[in-house]
Amino acid sequence: MKNIDWLALGVAAGAAVLPALAPAQEVTLRVVSAFPENQHYVKRTVEWMDKVNKEGKGVLQLNFIGGPKAIPTFEVGNAVKTGVVDIALSTGAFYTNLMPEADALKLAEVSAAEQRKNGAHALINRIWGEKANMVYLARVVEFTPFHLYLNKKIDKPELTGLKIRITPVYRDFFQALGASVMTTAPGEVYTALERGVIDGYGWPIHALFDLNWQEKTKFRVDPGFYNAEVSLTMNLDKWKALPAPARDYLNRQALAYEGQNDFWKSHNQEETKRQAQAGIQTLSFDAATSRAFVEKAKEVGWAGAIKASPQYGPQLKKLLAP
Numbered sequence: 001m002k003n004i005d006w007l008a009l010g011v012a013a014g015a016a017v018l019p020a021l022a023p024a025q026e027v028t029l030r031v032v033s034a035f036p037e038n039q040h041y042v043k044r045t046v047e048w049m050d051k052v053n054k055e056g057k058g059v060l061q062l063n064f065i066g067g068p069k070a071i072p073t074f075e076v077g078n079a080v081k082t083g084v085v086d087i088a089l090s091t092g093a094f095y096t097n098l099m100p101e102a103d104a105l106k107l108a109e110v111s112a113a114e115q116r117k118n119g120a121h122a123l124i125n126r127i128w129g130e131k132a133n134m135v136y137l138a139r140v141v142e143f144t145p146f147h148l149y150l151n152k153k154i155d156k157p158e159l160t161g162l163k164i165r166i167t168p169v170y171r172d173f174f175q176a177l178g179a180s181v182m183t184t185a186p187g188e189v190y191t192a193l194e195r196g197v198i199d200g201y202g203w204p205i206h207a208l209f210d211l212n213w214q215e216k217t218k219f220r221v222d223p224g225f226y227n228a229e230v231s232l233t234m235n236l237d238k239w240k241a242l243p244a245p246a247r248d249y250l251n252r253q254a255l256a257y258e259g260q261n262d263f264w265k266s267h268n269q270e271e272t273k274r275q276a277q278a279g280i281q282t283l284s285f286d287a288a289t290s291r292a293f294v295e296k297a298k299e300v301g302w303a304g305a306i307k308a309s310p311q312y313g314p315q316l317k318k319l320l321a322p
């Protein structure tokens with residue numbers, strides 16, 4: 001009697017909720033950003049998530065948890081690795097604690113689109129999976145040089161006596177130029193400038209205004225160097241456990257986001273103008289010194305990457321900077 005009741009109940013309930021079974025397939029993933037929420041990177045990504053959610057009803061939804069107030073910048077990588085969160089917007093320099101290879105993406109001289117064709121993307125995914133339990137979904141910032149910003153004038157690439165804010169991106173290069181360095185998350189740079197704790201900082205050509213650093217910045221050193229990388233990464237176990245339609249959909253949407261990277265080319269030109277309008281003066285060198293400056297950045301960068309990862313450094317170099 002009891003069994004029959006259960007069966008009847010099950011069938012009835014099943015019939016009643018059948019239309020609702022489709023949404024039960026819908027997966028919601030938790031997303032965090034290692035960059036502060038008021039940064040353009042994050043706003044762009046939230047817009048992308050809105051689109052993903054609108055078009056992904058019944059398949060996949062992305063739930064934005066927050067920025068470094070939710071999980072501190074340098075802990076986001078580990079949160080993805082361990083599955084505390086599912087997806088992160090971050091950059092390799094913020095999770096070198098998990099794998100030194102993460103920081104090598106700044107050295108890419110071929111585009112993200114090209115990296116998907118020449119095997120670099122597959123290699124990255126192998127390393128990221130093996131070492132950080134991550135899937136590398138998409139690179140959403142590229143075509144963007146880093147610069148050295150200063151509050152003291154220099155007339156040659158010589159930083160002895162200057163204290164510069166860094167992340168792993170700039171460490172080897174700025175130290176090779178004689179700087180003493182201090183690592184901070186982006187969220188702490190404004191205060192460090194305000195208090196005069198640092199004489200300058202490394203940062204991309206863009207996104208300075210998001211954090212109001214123009215108020216505390218006198219000079220930008222030209223030329224820029226490297227290729228700023230910001231990406232979406234995901235916990236590998238979570239990725240594997242996704243229903244196939246959700247995985248395909250996420251992959252498609254991530255690829256579409258990466259496909260918009262040409263945006264940065266014009267945006268960076270605008271940001272350069274905006275810096276000049278805000279009174280940031282450029283400090284530049286003669287042509288030979290400029291060439292040597294960029295060359296040194298590259299040399300020091302790859303030497304560091306290969307030393308940190310004798311296993312994968314050379315392979316990354318072959319595919320990212322052929």
Ligand code: 173
Binds near residue numbers: 186203
């Ligand atoms: O300077 C930084 O915080 C940093 O490493 C970085 C990397 C990519 C984009 C923006 C900043």
